[in-house]
Amino acid sequence: MNQPRLIPLVVFAAAVLLALKGIHLASAGGPQPAKPPASRNLPSAAELFKDVTPDPIITGSGSGGGHGGGDGPPELQTPLSKAAETARSRVEITTERPPEAKPIGGSELLSEITILEKLAERRKLLEQRERELEARENLLKATEGKIEKRIDDLKTIEEKVGAGAAAKEDEKGKEITDLVKMYESMKAKDAARVFDRLDTKLLVDIARQMNPKKLGDVVSKMSPDAAEKLTVELANRKGRDPGPSPARELPKIEGKGG
Structure with a gap:
């Protein structure tokens, strides 16, 4: 030291x-010759x-x-x-140290670390929620696609059923038309015997398409009960179906002849 x-x-x-x-x-007064230092x-x-x-x-x-x-x-x-x-x-020399930067306290450092950890956890939570929302959105899109496909399938089935029903109805109408032609070509007495035994619904469908004059001749030869029942059904059908064609008009009932 x-x-x-x-x-x-x-x-x-x-x-x-x-x-x-x-x-x-x-x-x-300037430099002098060197002398031995006697007095100094x-x-x-x-x-x-x-x-x-x-x-x-x-x-x-x-x-x-x-x-x-x-x-x-x-x-x-x-x-x-x-x-x-x-x-x-x-000249002034001192042993005092200059002021130094104060170190960060332990509590302050811990608080900063805690804040960073919480921010990291919050970020992870937000990322997890974002993934869940994306998964739900994808699921909704897939479900929506399935529903639309199902609707298209139902429409296709409905069209097929409608086409089949229309074809069946056309076929049935054609069959009834053929029956109408057949009964109109028969004699009234022979057709009346068949009408007495036919199903009421089928008989009404045939009678609605027959010529009114020919139908009146056949009904006049039918039994009174069958003729009355046919007349009532034709009247009810006429009330449910407005604007009937001339072929659907009620026939004139005449007395049963020989």
């Missing part, structure tokens, strides 16, 4: 010696620093006798003390 503190003092002593030599030369005993460096005691805190100054000024000539003591005071006023 003493060696580093003595280095500034050695430098300071050398500067003082140079200053003294310059002052001496200036007072003597300049202190050596060892004498200058023999009484110097390093302070705990170096301030660039020593004690009053630390420079050996008490043993030297009076003309050397005054410049030395002035130089020491000047150096002491200019």
